Amino acid sequence: MTNDHRIVIVPCSGIGKTYGSVSREAAYVATEDLRPAETQLVALSLLVLGDEQARAEVADNVSITIDGCQLACASKMVKESGGTIAKNYAVLEVYRRHRQFKPQGIGELNAGGQQLAQALAEEIAQEIDALTLAEQTGGQHG
Amino acid sequence: MTGYLEVTIDKFTFRVAPDRWYTREGVWVQPSPLTPFPEGEGNQRVKVGLSDFLQQRSGDVAFAEIKPVGTRLVVGDEIASIETIKVTVALASPISGQLIEVNPALETVPEAINQDPYSTGWLAVIEPTAWDTDRSRLLDAAAYLDMMRHAAAEELP
Numbered sequence: 001m002t003n004d005h006r007i008v009i010v011p012c013s014g015i016g017k018t019y020g021s022v023s024r025e026a027a028y029v030a031t032e033d034l035r036p037a038e039t040q041l042v043a044l045s046l047l048v049l050g051d052e053q054a055r056a057e058v059a060d061n062v063s064i065t066i067d068g069c070q071l072a073c074a075s076k077m078v079k080e081s082g083g084t085i086a087k088n089y090a091v092l093e094v095y096r097r098h099r100q101f102k103p104q105g106i107g108e109l110n111a112g113g114q115q116l117a118q119a120l121a122e123e124i125a126q127e128i129d130a131l132t133l134a135e136q137t138g139g140q141h142g
Numbered sequence: 143m144t145g146y147l148e149v150t151i152d153k154f155t156f157r158v159a160p161d162r163w164y165t166r167e168g169v170w171v172q173p174s175p176l177t178p179f180p181e182g183e184g185n186q187r188v189k190v191g192l193s194d195f196l197q198q199r200s201g202d203v204a205f206a207e208i209k210p211v212g213t214r215l216v217v218g219d220e221i222a223s224i225e226t227i228k229v230t231v232a233l234a235s236p237i238s239g240q241l242i243e244v245n246p247a248l249e250t251v252p253e254a255i256n257q258d259p260y261s262t263g264w265l266a267v268i269e270p271t272a273w274d275t276d277r278s279r280l281l282d283a284a285a286y287l288d289m290m291r292h293a294a295a296e297e298l299p
Contacts, residue, residue, distance in 0.1 A: 019227050069227065070202055070256070092202055092227060096252075099205070 012068035013044040019091040020068035029121035047077040058083035163280035168196030191264040201228035237276040243267035
């Protein structure tokens, strides 16, 4: 995966909602700590506002979306922006797999929320690795 | 299930199934079609679940923990705990009786409560011990719709 061809991460923008906060925190961990060279964060709000650069990033690269609720705004906006979703994560489903990490808080996530975000980010990192390998070998990932 | 009663407030539409009774908290109670009421106290079964209003107000369900089969319940006893993305709701049993069946699907698909609260999202089946008395405390669908409309109007802009 080259710098001009990176995987776009689009998290939920649910400001004021716990699961939205988990999705954003996971996106920060994935893009800033775990796989900074392979990824690029695009704010959902920019897609909603029709920002040309953000829409181009989504249209020109594959995306991983993280949705905080069933409205699935991140996934919908990526599709509406002409993007391709390589993988979608729903925070609720991730929590069902990691019930020991109960997220609480909004402005500041509790320890459970931070741990859930970390767990989600690690799942995303694995997916990024698989996508990167698939691109390097010219194979399909599914 | 057809012919729901409905009320729309702001962008939300809430449905009420007409063929059952309700607690004020939003737990529905439906006699089994195989053992219609009222025909005495024996061999009766009632199914219970969450109303559409209650599930929408509570949010997406993460986990549903229902008391085990065999549990004897008195009206008001906790029958289930529903953890959603917003809150954890302790549901009070709408009737007295013995819990004889739990919806097994909710262990793996708890979102059925959100997606289909009046059918596949049912919680449990109870064999009542004081149905006539308990039923007299429940609301019919029209009364619940009216109560719910007022509650929703107060909560929503």
